[in-house]
Amino acid sequence: MINKLFEQELQVINVGLSSFAESIRQTGGKSLQLDWRPPASGNRAIGMKLALLVNDPQVEAANRTAFERFLSAQPILIGVDSARNAIPHLGERMLLHAGPPLEWERMCGPMQGAIIGAILYEGWAEDHGAARKLAASGEIAFAPCHHFGAVGPMSGVISPSMPVWIVKNQDRGNLSFSNMNEGLGKVLRFGANDASVLDRLRWLETVLGPAMNAALRPLGGVELRPIIAQALHMGDECHNRNAAASSLLFKKLTPALLKTDLPSSDLARVLEFMAGNDHFFLNISMACCKAMLDASHGVEHSTLVTAMARNGVEFGIRVSGTGDAWFTAPAPTVAGLFFPGYSQADAAPDLGDSAITETAGIGGFAMGAAPAIVQFVGGTPQDAIAYTREMYHITMGINGGFTLPSLNFDASPAGIDARKVVDTGIAPVINTGIAHRDAGMGQVGAGITRAPLACFEQAVAALGQPRS
Amino acid sequence: MIKNLYRDSVSLMQFSEKLRALEGIAQASAVMATENNIGLLVEAGLLASAVPPSPNDLLIVVAGRDEASTGAALDSAEAMLTAKAADAGDGGVRRVIPRSIQMGLESMPSANLALISTPGEYAAAEARKALQFGLHVMMFSDNVSMEEEIPLKQYARAHDLFVMGPDCGTAIINGIPLGFANVVRRGNIGVVAASGTGLQQVTSLIDRFGAGITQAIGTGGHDLKSEVGGITMLQGIEALAKDKATRVILLVSKPPSPDVMWNVLDKASKSKKPVVVEFIGADPQTITGGNIHGVKTLEDAARAAVLLSKGRALKRFSNALPAKYKSLVKPAQKKLKKGQKYIRGLFSGGTFCYETVLLLRESLGSVYSNTPIKKEEKIPDVWKSQEHTVIDLGDDLFTQGRPHPMIDFRLRNERIVQEAKNPETAVILLDIVLGYGSNMDPAGELVPAIRQARKIAAKAKRTIVFIGSVCGTDSDPQNLSRQEARLREAGVILTDSNAQAARLAAAIVS
Numbered sequence: 001m002i003n004k005l006f007e008q009e010l011q012v013i014n015v016g017l018s019s020f021a022e023s024i025r026q027t028g029g030k031s032l033q034l035d036w037r038p039p040a041s042g043n044r045a046i047g048m049k050l051a052l053l054v055n056d057p058q059v060e061a062a063n064r065t066a067f068e069r070f071l072s073a074q075p076i077l078i079g080v081d082s083a084r085n086a087i088p089h090l091g092e093r094m095l096l097h098a099g100p101p102l103e104w105e106r107m108c109g110p111m112q113g114a115i116i117g118a119i120l121y122e123g124w125a126e127d128h129g130a131a132r133k134l135a136a137s138g139e140i141a142f143a144p145c146h147h148f149g150a151v152g153p154m155s156g157v158i159s160p161s162m163p164v165w166i167v168k169n170q171d172r173g174n175l176s177f178s179n180m181n182e183g184l185g186k187v188l189r190f191g192a193n194d195a196s197v198l199d200r201l202r203w204l205e206t207v208l209g210p211a212m213n214a215a216l217r218p219l220g221g222v223e224l225r226p227i228i229a230q231a232l233h234m235g236d237e238c239h240n241r242n243a244a245a246s247s248l249l250f251k252k253l254t255p256a257l258l259k260t261d262l263p264s265s266d267l268a269r270v271l272e273f274m275a276g277n278d279h280f281f282l283n284i285s286m287a288c289c290k291a292m293l294d295a296s297h298g299v300e301h302s303t304l305v306t307a308m309a310r311n312g313v314e315f316g317i318r319v320s321g322t323g324d325a326w327f328t329a330p331a332p333t334v335a336g337l338f339f340p341g342y343s344q345a346d347a348a349p350d351l352g353d354s355a356i357t358e359t360a361g362i363g364g365f366a367m368g369a370a371p372a373i374v375q376f377v378g379g380t381p382q383d384a385i386a387y388t389r390e391m392y393h394i395t396m397g398i399n400g401g402f403t404l405p406s407l408n409f410d411a412s413p414a415g416i417d418a419r420k421v422v423d424t425g426i427a428p429v430i431n432t433g434i435a436h437r438d439a440g441m442g443q444v445g446a447g448i449t450r451a452p453l454a455c456f457e458q459a460v461a462a463l464g465q466p467r468s
Numbered sequence: 469m470i471k472n473l474y475r476d477s478v479s480l481m482q483f484s485e486k487l488r489a490l491e492g493i494a495q496a497s498a499v500m501a502t503e504n505n506i507g508l509l510v511e512a513g514l515l516a517s518a519v520p521p522s523p524n525d526l527l528i529v530v531a532g533r534d535e536a537s538t539g540a541a542l543d544s545a546e547a548m549l550t551a552k553a554a555d556a557g558d559g560g561v562r563r564v565i566p567r568s569i570q571m572g573l574e575s576m577p578s579a580n581l582a583l584i585s586t587p588g589e590y591a592a593a594e595a596r597k598a599l600q601f602g603l604h605v606m607m608f609s610d611n612v613s614m615e616e617e618i619p620l621k622q623y624a625r626a627h628d629l630f631v632m633g634p635d636c637g638t639a640i641i642n643g644i645p646l647g648f649a650n651v652v653r654r655g656n657i658g659v660v661a662a663s664g665t666g667l668q669q670v671t672s673l674i675d676r677f678g679a680g681i682t683q684a685i686g687t688g689g690h691d692l693k694s695e696v697g698g699i700t701m702l703q704g705i706e707a708l709a710k711d712k713a714t715r716v717i718l719l720v721s722k723p724p725s726p727d728v729m730w731n732v733l734d735k736a737s738k739s740k741k742p743v744v745v746e747f748i749g750a751d752p753q754t755i756t757g758g759n760i761h762g763v764k765t766l767e768d769a770a771r772a773a774v775l776l777s778k779g780r781a782l783k784r785f786s787n788a789l790p791a792k793y794k795s796l797v798k799p800a801q802k803k804l805k806k807g808q809k810y811i812r813g814l815f816s817g818g819t820f821c822y823e824t825v826l827l828l829r830e831s832l833g834s835v836y837s838n839t840p841i842k843k844e845e846k847i848p849d850v851w852k853s854q855e856h857t858v859i860d861l862g863d864d865l866f867t868q869g870r871p872h873p874m875i876d877f878r879l880r881n882e883r884i885v886q887e888a889k890n891p892e893t894a895v896i897l898l899d900i901v902l903g904y905g906s907n908m909d910p911a912g913e914l915v916p917a918i919r920q921a922r923k924i925a926a927k928a929k930r931t932i933v934f935i936g937s938v939c940g941t942d943s944d945p946q947n948l949s950r951q952e953a954r955l956r957e958a959g960v961i962l963t964d965s966n967a968q969a970a971r972l973a974a975a976i977v978s
Contacts, residue, residue, distance in 0.1 A: 001628040002707040005604055006683060008580055010642045013572040013603065015594050016585030017476050020608070020647060023904035024583075026945075027651060029644035031583075032576045035565035037474030038590050042502070042523030051596035054570065390564050393571050423568040423597075425472075425524075 039423050040457045050422050050460050053303065058466040059419075062301035066320045067396045067415045070304070070360075073292035074170035076221040077284055080180070080213040082205070084160035087148050087177055093124070094141040098156025098353045099311025100326040101144050104135050108312030108348050113191025113439025114155035115142075120193060121201050122159050128193070146307055146318070149294060150177040151286045151353035154189035154435055155312070162201065163209025167224065167287040172295045178287035180204050180212075183277045184443060189352075191439030203269075211270045215256035222252055224288040225401050227281075228362065232402055232412070237370040238285040239354055239363030240431040240446055245281035250274050286353060289360035296320055296415075301464055304396065305416035308359045308428065308451055312351040312435075317455045319418050319463070327459045329452035334434045336447015337376050346444050348437040355430050355451070361399050361414030364429040364448065365391045368406045373431070376446045381406065387429050387448075388413065394420040394428065418463075421456040469501065469519075470526040470546060477587065480526075481871055487545055492537025493530055497869075498545065501527040502587075508869050569597045583646055584633075585609055591634060592616035599624055599631070607633030607688065608647045614695050617688070621699040631700060636686035637664025638903075640671065647686075648874065648905030651943035655680020657773045658708035660701050662687045662721035665817030666748065666766055668903060668939050670720055673770035673965060675941040676948075679777050682714045683707075692724035692732070702735050709739035717743045718773040720766065722822070723750040736760055742776040744769050748819065749826050749841070766823060767965035787830075789971045796961060797975045803931040804976075808894035811835075811973050812887040813858030814880050816873040817939070820899040820966045821860035827970040831978055832856055838863050853887060856977075858897070874906040881917035888921030888932055895933045895973045896921070899966060902940025902951060909946060910938075911954035918958050933976060934960040937969040 012031040014021035024031035040046035053059050083090055090096075095118050097111055107115065116131040119140070125131035134140060145152050152158055156179075164177040179189075182200055186192040216222065227248050228236075234244035253274070257267060274280050290307075297306040302320035309316055316326040331349035338344070357363035367374065368388035371381040385406055392398075396415035403409045416428055427450035434445040475483070480498045487496035497514055499505035502523045509515040514529045528545050532538040566572040573579055582598035584591050588611025595605045599620065612634035624631040632639050638649040645651055648664060652671045659681055661667035671684050685707075687700040701719065708714045717739060724732060724747065733755065736743040743760050745752075746769035755762030761782055763769045768785040775782055789797075811828065815821035821839060828835045835856045836847040847857060850865060861873040861880055873880050880898075887893045900910045907913055918934055925932045936955065940948045952962055963969040 002604070002630055002703060003710050005580055005630070006642060006707070006711055006713070008642075009578075010581060010644045011576055011579045012644075012646070013569055013576060013579045013582045013598070014585075015569065015582060015598075016608065018479065019905065020583055020585060024644055024646065027644050027904070029642075030576070032566065032572050032579065034569070034572050035567050036476075036586060036594075037472075037567065038523055038586070039568070039593070042590075044589055044593070047590060047593040048596070051593035051600070054597045055600040386563075393564060393567075393574070420568070420570065424571055425567060426564070 037425055039425065040460070041453060043457060046422070046457050046461050050419060053419050053460065053463060053466065054423065056466045059301050059303060062299050062321060063304055063396055063417070066296040066299040066302040066304040069172065070292050070296040070415055071399060072171045073295045075167045075176070075224045075288040075291040076170055077165060077216060077224055078168050078221040079166050079216045080163050080209045081166060082160065083158050083162050083164045083177070086164050086166050087150060090148055090160060091141050092160060093139065094143060094160070096143055096145040096148060096150055096152065096156065096158040097311060098145060098152050098154065098351065099309045100314050100316030100328050102311050102313055104142065106313050108351065109437050109439045110191030110348055110351065110435045111155040111157070111312050113193050114157040114188050117188045117193025117197055118157045118159040121198050122161055144309070145353055146309055148177070149175055149290065151290045151356050152179050152189065153181070153282060153286065153354045154352040154433070155191060156353045157188060161205055163205050165284055165287050167284070167291045168221070169291040169295050174291060174294050176287045176290035176294060178283040178290070180208060181277060181279050181283045183273070184279070186440060186442060190435050190442045192442065193440060207266050208270055208273060211257060211260065211262050211266065212253070214260040214262065215253045218259070219256050222249070224284065228285060228288065229402055232362070232366055232369045233405055235370055235372050237363055237366040237373070237431060239282070239357040240376065240433065241370050241373045242281040242285060243278045245285065246274070246278055249281050249284070282354065285362070286356050289356045289362070292360050293356065298323065301466055303418045303463060305359055305418055308355040308430070309353045310350040310355065312348050315350060315452050315455060317451065317459060319459045321464065322459060322462050325462060327455040327462065329454035332449050332452060334432055334447045334449040336434055336445050338434070338445035339443070342436070342444035346436050346441070348435040350430070350432065350449050351435050352432070354432060358428055358430050359416060361395065361412050362402060364431040366402065366404060366412045367429070367431065369404045371406065373446070376448070390426060391429060393424055394426050418456045418459045421453065422460050425453060427451050427453050470528070470549060472524050473526040473549060474500065474524060475526065475549070476585070483549070487530060487541055490537070490541045490544070492533040493541050494533070495531040496529070496541065498526060498528045501525045569594065569601060569603070573601060580604060581606060581641065583608065585647070588612050588634070592620060595620050595631060596623070599627065599629055602627070602629070604630040605632065606636055606639055606646055606686070607631065608636060609633070610635040614690055614693070617690055618696055621696060625699050625703060630685070630703060632686045633688035635690070636688040638667050638684070639686040640681060640684040642683070645904050648903060650675070650903035650939070650941050652684070652941055653680035653943070654682070655777065656682060656713060656715040657718055657777050658682045658711060658714035658716070659684040659718045659720065660687060660704035660708065661685070661719070662689055662692050662701065663748070663819040665901065665939070666720040666746070666819040668817070668901060669766040669819070669966060670718060670746070670770045670773070672939050672941055673767055674774055676964060677770060677774045679774040682711060692721050692728050694725040694727050698724060698728040698732050701732055705732070705735045705739055709741060715741065716773050716776045717741055718769055719743065719745045720769060721747055723747040733760060744772045744776065748823055765827070765965070765967035766819070767967045789975055790968065793963060793968060793972045794975070796972065800933045800961070800976045803933065804894050805930055807891045808930060809977060810853070810892050811856045811858070811895045811897055811977055812853050812893050813897040814883050814887070815858065815860050815899050816862055816880065817899050817901055818860050818862050821858055823966055824897065824970040825858050827967060828856060828858065828974050831974045838865065853890065859883070874901050877907060877910070877913035877917070881913065884917045884921050885924065888924045891928065891930065893932060894977050895935055897969060897973045898934065898936035898960070900936055900938040900951065900955065902938060902944040902946040902948060904945065906946070911951045915954060915958045918960065922959070935963070935969050935973050936960050937963045937966045939966070
């Protein structure tokens with residue numbers, strides 16, 4: 001091989017002083033100058049650990065397995081049931097929340113508001129004061145949605161009586177769950193918990209949930225990847241924009257709903273509710289992504305990122321090869337546009353499980369597909385494409401099922417590789433709504449943020465040392 | 469402090485220069501906010517106290533006339549550093565410049581070598597990644613420990629890859645100069661060298677003597693220590709032995725540890741090609757035998773290789789000063805006053821310094837240096853010469869926070885002037901290194917200092933003899949002939965090689 005070098009044209013990757021790359025070019029050689037910076041934010045130990053993982057045969061094999069499982073997943077929306085019935089091992093006095101684990105005392109305003117609302121909704125307390133006391137008492141168990149195969153946007157609170165979407169990955173049989181989207185305005189996920197919020201939750205439980213289930217069961221479920229694929233061709237990225245996907249689902253479900261024996265007054269309200277909520281599909285998109293990623297979780301030595309989630313205090317990630325561990329860093333703020341009357345000062349730090357969409361290669365990773373919302377991030381359609389292109393550099397491959405018209409129908413980047421994030425310092429981009437920092441105020445804007453590099457650095461440090 | 473902005477140290481030094489030139493600015497320094505750099509700033513009095521290190525952030529410190537000028541300097545510094553690279557202008561989508569070796573391979577899939585010149589603490593990790601992608605590696609970076617070097621070289625050997633370095637300043641592969649290297653004619657001599665300037669000297673002299681090289685492989689300074697075992701040199705000999713274009717092999721190093729020396733000579737003898745060996749400072753007789761020819765100086769090494777490459781017989785090389793230089797001795801001696809007794813060698817190349825000390829000691833006895841042959845000849849104060857003194861200005865001592873003396877001549881020029889003030893200085897001995905990486909006009913840098921030194925001496929009714937040798941070729945960007953002509957114009961006596969410069973200087977003060 002050394003002698004082969006003498007017979008080849010010398011092609012040099014130059015890491016460091018750029019004058020060396022220039023002199024190689026001046027003397028007729030080929031060189032490529034890197035825009036290098038110390039990986040792992042300059043942490044040498046993690047930098048060396050990373051080096052040992054790069055292109056390692058065992059890690060590569062593990063990643064092929066994990067990525068293959070991710071790509072082969074076939075998530076089907078099969079029905080709706082109460083969390084109590086649907087989610088295995090959910091405790092009776094347990095509330096699920098978004099992001100990595102955290103205690104009541106540390107929860108942000110919107111999440112505490114949602115917890116109080118859920119306690120009142122379940123009837124575990126009489127009033128707000130009692131609910132707050134109960135939440136702080138330790139009698140209620142709190143756990144991340146992610147620990148139960150579930151995901152929820154914003155505060156992501158799921159209580160046992162709430163109806164949840166059930167998604168089954170036909171390929172490997174794993175299930176995932178998400179709560180139902182309440183629409184905009186005063187809603188539980190932003191921490192609102194007054195009577196109107198609780199009334200709506202009861203309507204979801206007693207009318208909308210059973211109606212959806214009744215429509216879905218005879219259909220044998222709805223395949224979700226084709227809906228997302230089509231929506232990406234219609235201007236959605238299926239995180240911050242779900243207008244097209246919600247319409248597509250509406251088309252699928254309406255005929256089925258008409259065949260159920262739902263009273264016409266309920267039917268009208270159900271259809272009205274679906275038609276009036278452009279984010280109706282968001283929670284389903286999230287559950288779909290969760291099902292795909294859970295399928296690829298737990299492959300030893302794999303560096304595939306299988307979850308990114310925020311609880312309003314911390315941003316956390318999980319990686320296929322590191323089991324149940326969370327790698328966390330303070331939740332970043334979101335740079336974006338604010339609704340009239342609100343500003344950065346009103347914003348809660350990044351919140352919600354919805355970054356599962358980016359983890360699965362849509363959302364911010366498919367920004368190029370959604371020029372309609374690019375103004376939220378103060379950019380041009382070119383900027384949106386640039387975000388997507390940038391993400392190709394930190395992903396394992398592409399998802400041929402999700403193509404992007406503005407990128408000449410290139411497949412979307414898919415499968416975040418924690419190694420590449422740490423090596424390049426390119427942080428995954430996330431498109432997201434911005435919650436008001438106080439409970440119940442709702443959404444105040446939308447914008448873009450980046451996953452903290454520190455999470456990925458910790459993950460690299462924790463990954464098992466390969467044999468080789 | 470600018471968050472998350474990385475620039476290499478050389479561009480930051482150039483940038484700091486630009487800041488210093490701004491109106492009302494006395495001192496300016498832009499560095500990556502590493503612990504080491506912050507320490508240096510505190511030491512230099514530019515920071516009142518240490519700030520917490522953050523190696524990915526860029527720290528700019530300026531001192532100036534008033535707040536208005538420092539404020540303006542900081543503002544323009546930030547503007548210059550964060551200015552967006554001009555886009556392609558085609559309204560297209562901005563693309564990310566590759567940041568990692570893996571990303572680089574996406575743009576250059578047939579890359580076969582990674583040239584690494586990052587700060588030393590990150591170099592081993594980059595080298596490891598390159599090797600794991602099947603790339604050969606040249607590590608220009610220094611400050612890489614042997615604990616890091618050894619596993620890299622072992623991995624490379626197991627996968628039939630080269631690691632040149634760490635601290636490998638120069639190499640020429642397939643005719644392409646890498647790092648600090650000269651543009652040398654291609655030919656049939658293959659070189660493996662543990663010393664950067666040693667490699668530059670032999671390859672430049674081969675070019676000067678009308679021959680050329682196939683490959684010049686650098687090993688880095690630690691390779692021939694017994695801990696490393698000469699892995700790269702042994703691989704290099706083997707590769708050159710197999711290489712059809714290589715007719716003669718030339719090895720350059722300080723004397724290796726005995727076990728490594730034996731392995732190297734054993735490998736060399738098995739190459740079945742003539743091998744010239746210059747273990748600088750070792751007795752050539754102990755090396756010579758069979759196809760192996762030991763030599764004494766870098767110049768002899770180049771001459772021997774050239775003769776063998778043309779199929780000619782080797783002659784014995786004389787230690788005496790060649791006739792063309794002998795005639796210069798008397799006229800030079802006549803210019804010297806009684807008190808002018810000593811040589812002051814001011815070197816930018818470590819091996820040039822080392823070879824000079826060795827040769828001077830043969831005829832002059834003790835020679836003081838910061839890189840002495842004997843402990844008792846270590847100069848007590850590197851900033852002050854005593855008796856015969858030869859200083860390597862490329863020593864870490866001098867390069868903390870400033871570019872190498874082959875690039876930045878300020879320190880050497882100051883020292884030339886300082887030596888001129890000393891009534892005991894007879895000869896100022898210099899090396900001038902051309903090639904990529906070096907200053908683009910060394911003669912232009914040196915001549916004003918030489919003129920100033922002459923003026924100072926003339927005021928005291930003294931004349932100083934300047935002797936030097938230029939290491940380079942006519943194909944170098946600086947052009948050897950032009951550089952030599954300008955130095956001669958300034959009255960510098962030039963020899964073809966470093967060894968002859970040392971011998972001439974010694975003859976003059978003897």
